[in-house]
Amino acid sequence: MTQRRVFGTVFALESAIAGFVFLVVLALLGYALLRRRATRGTPVTGQPERPVLEKYYVGVLTAFAVFLVAWTAWQNHNEHRPPRTAPVTVDVTGFQWCWKFSYPQSPVKRSVTGTCRGKDLPTLVVPAGRPVRLRLTAKDVIHSLWIPDLRYKMDAFPDHVNTFTLTLDHEGRWRGRCAEFCGERHYAMDFWIKAVPPDEYDRFLHGQPLAGAAA
Structure with a gap:
């Protein structure tokens, strides 16, 4: 059935993307904690921001969000196509x-x-x-x-x-x-x-x- 197929496709892809993002964030968090322990006692650099890294971060998140919204809307449109015959x-x-x-x-x-x-x-x-x-x-x-x-x-x-x-x-x-x-x-x-x-x-x-x- 169309509804079950579309739901399964959307749920599988969004779950995969959510799982991927979760693992990436978890890996970065673990890396930051380990690096912090390894550099304990060293002077702080004093650099308050990393604008280039932050721009990449925001860009990737925006790309994921735009893709998910557009793709989900497209699947929703396919699911609710008008029937060819009178219901x-x-x-x-x-x-x-x-x-x-x-x-x-x-x-x-x-x-x-x-x-x-x-x-x-x-x-x-x-x-x-x-x-x-x-x-x-x-x-x-x-x-x-x-x-x-x-x-x-x-x-x-x-x-x-x-x-x-x-x-x-x-x-x-x-x-x-x-x-x-x-x-x-x-x-x-x-x-x-x-x-x-x-x-x-x-x-x-x-x-x-x-x-x-x-x-």
């Missing part, structure tokens, strides 16, 4: 303490919800290979829809709609959670997201059950 729409409502998924394009006004107790978890059904626009809101307090394996997360606010588009390029089922503390049963506010073939999704919109499931 299907799913309305997502978080409430204490579960989820409701409504399908406004369904001729039978299909919706799925649950209690989030035990195995009674609602399933967000989406078509594989097609863009899906999720419209998130909350009924009571702030919640956050989070799919850890796919690297998707967005807050759901009362009286407000947040929107993002995802495309799952193959069939499968993944566990989702609420990532915003919302009360005593926050820990149990899980759901499933299931990508099914487009023809099965169309049958689901018309009220037919999923193959091998009761969603």
